[in-house]
Amino acid sequence: MPRITFIEFNGTEHVVEAKTGQSVMQAAMDNLVPGIVAECGGFANCATCHAYVDEKWLPRFPPPESIEQTMLDCAYHLQSNSRLTCQLKVTPELDGLVVRLPVSQTE
Numbered sequence: 092m093p094r095i096t097f098i099e100f101n102g103t104e105h106v107v108e109a110k111t112g113q114s115v116m117q118a119a120m121d122n123l124v125p126g127i128v129a130e131c132g133g134f135a136n137c138a139t140c141h142a143y144v145d146e147k148w149l150p151r152f153p154p155p156e157s158i159e160q161t162m163l164d165c166a167y168h169l170q171s172n173s174r175l176t177c178q179l180k181v182t183p184e185l186d187g188l189v190v191r192l193p194v195s196q197t198e
């Protein structure tokens with residue numbers, strides 16, 4: 092199972108085991124990672140799953156589709172490595188993925 096490290100804005104790390112085929116958001120939800128709320132249930136319609144993908148891992152994902160980009164444009168604290176984690180599919184090659192959560196998603 093691919094392991095993903097979520098790092099809250101305050102530096103708290105959560106290492107979770109994800110299932111291949113699920114979204115990075117769902118892996119966070121399954122493991123109760125604080126800061127990933129996913130209000131819309133994964134339909135790229137809320138941006139409460141916004142995270143910064145570690146630069147090393149960013150090229151492993153396809154670029155955002157228009158629906159994701161449109162919602163990202165509405166997100167707070169946007170960065171060049173911002174993604175909606177509900178749109179990122181877990182694959183075995185993502186073992187070790189690191190994502191960081193923005194300040195707007197602190198509890």
Ligand code: FES
Nearest residue numbers: 133135136138177
């Ligand atoms: Fe709503 Fe990702 S869960 S945009």
